[in-house]
Amino acid sequence: MTMGKIFDAAIIGAGAAGMMAAVNADSGNKSIALIDHNDRIGKKILSTGNGRCNLSNTDMDIRHFHGGNKDRIERVIRNFDHKDTVDFFNDLGVITMEKGGYTYPNTCEAKTILNAFFMEIKKRKNIDVFTGYKVKKISDHENKLWEISDNKKEVLAKSVVISSGGMAAKKLGSDGSIFPILKELGINIIPMVPALGGLVAEEDYFKKIAGIRTDAKISLEIDGKTVKKEQGNLQVTKEGISGIPVFNISRYAARGLNEKKKVRVITDLFPKYDKEEIKSNLQKIRMNFLDEEIQNGFSLILDKKLAILFCRILGIRPSLKLKDMDDENIDKYSRLVKNWSIRIKSPWEFDRVQATAGGVDMGCLTDELESICKKGLFFAGEAVDVDGDCGGYNLQWAWSSGYLVGKSIAKRGI
Ligand SMILES: Cc1cc2nc3c(=O)[nH]c(=O)nc-3n(C[C@H](O)[C@H](O)[C@H](O)COP(=O)(O)OP(=O)(O)OC[C@H]3O[C@@H](n4cnc5c(N)ncnc54)[C@H](O)[C@@H]3O)c2cc1C
Numbered sequence: 001m002t003m004g005k006i007f008d009a010a011i012i013g014a015g016a017a018g019m020m021a022a023v024n025a026d027s028g029n030k031s032i033a034l035i036d037h038n039d040r041i042g043k044k045i046l047s048t049g050n051g052r053c054n055l056s057n058t059d060m061d062i063r064h065f066h067g068g069n070k071d072r073i074e075r076v077i078r079n080f081d082h083k084d085t086v087d088f089f090n091d092l093g094v095i096t097m098e099k100g101g102y103t104y105p106n107t108c109e110a111k112t113i114l115n116a117f118f119m120e121i122k123k124r125k126n127i128d129v130f131t132g133y134k135v136k137k138i139s140d141h142e143n144k145l146w147e148i149s150d151n152k153k154e155v156l157a158k159s160v161v162i163s164s165g166g167m168a169a170k171k172l173g174s175d176g177s178i179f180p181i182l183k184e185l186g187i188n189i190i191p192m193v194p195a196l197g198g199l200v201a202e203e204d205y206f207k208k209i210a211g212i213r214t215d216a217k218i219s220l221e222i223d224g225k226t227v228k229k230e231q232g233n234l235q236v237t238k239e240g241i242s243g244i245p246v247f248n249i250s251r252y253a254a255r256g257l258n259e260k261k262k263v264r265v266i267t268d269l270f271p272k273y274d275k276e277e278i279k280s281n282l283q284k285i286r287m288n289f290l291d292e293e294i295q296n297g298f299s300l301i302l303d304k305k306l307a308i309l310f311c312r313i314l315g316i317r318p319s320l321k322l323k324d325m326d327d328e329n330i331d332k333y334s335r336l337v338k339n340w341s342i343r344i345k346s347p348w349e350f351d352r353v354q355a356t357a358g359g360v361d362m363g364c365l366t367d368e369l370e371s372i373c374k375k376g377l378f379f380a381g382e383a384v385d386v387d388g389d390c391g392g393y394n395l396q397w398a399w400s401s402g403y404l405v406g407k408s409i410a411k412r413g414i
Contacts, residue, residue: 007157009032009159015163018036018381022124026406037132040131044174055113056395057082080404085399094106102392134150136149146376167194188363200239216234218234219265220263222263230246230249234267249265255357257346279330294318295319298311313336357387358385
């Protein structure tokens, strides 16, 4: 069954990118169908930033974005950047605030951002919202009309925007169901891997040290080569490592593992001290507390669970008296504290991570994020091969790309 009406654009996916595209495509004389298979629009936004929605960042350096075509990513971001994003929400009436460069709504509630979109979209008479509509087929016709179908009814439109997200957090709607449909249309998809998540270690000792949080510098090694360094609060989980620095390297680790490479994380638990300083501190502890056990003495600088683990890794009895620990073992211990090597087995699964690395190949797209070979087919948000660091960069990409695509549609045919 066809819906009768021919829309100027059908936007598939009413997440951050799709909603931004919809309000910018509606220039007053365009009709927009905003389609989502969830029962409500913008569901994922409610989960962002631990329910506070870290919507952007004052530091828009391009190194925070990753993907196929850095120049094009930069152009899209510069065209609608942090300031434009803040202005956009301020114009709707939302007050924003910054914390350490991270931008949030002043309410610190993600629902503020969703409500702003919800009211704006409701107000617009040219935007028809179709929820509970799972797109199963997209076909282009010779007469330049696109047909979007859930296998029961069709929406006809002159342009289509794919803003259906990636593969991360399926329960929030982005289940990846659009990608086989895109492949059928001849769109190249860069293999997708989980990004912004923790890493699972090969070592089986993590259950014993879970719960530790400590500042650390981590270096990601792929096939013996250092590819990325990060510093911040490291969290030890039952199965491996997590925390913002790990999230930021996880896309590279996942890619390496996908290519069957050897992936290791080298952890420096004392980035501000060199090995010799750690060594002399351990010697001081030994001198001060000769009759104490190593596990107690060394817990002056490390969580006790780690102090014990490091003894075990080095084959030293944790209950050994400090006076019986020789200089050679103190040297080995300080080296381990500065270079704790963790072998990585896998990234967290898509269901647990915040973003997707990979997606629609930017090489198939114009500067306006329109398909080169399929006129009228646009792309925005996480569906595209772009992902950002922790700190509001993924939502920024969704706003910037949604804005660009929306404006391109608004201009079309004028
Ligand atoms: C828990 C969590 C916390 C996060 N926190 C932050 C944060 O604080 N800051 C930040 O910058 N980023 C954050 N992110 C990442 C950010 O939320 C996403 O990158 C961003 O929302 C992507 O927007 P999008 O519009 O491209 O896709 P999505 O928001 O995933 O929206 C895609 C929409 O398409 C719909 N859809 C999919 N397939 C179909 C289909 N076949 N038919 C119909 N509809 C379909 C889905 O239902 C969904 O509503 C977080 C992610 C998660 C999971």
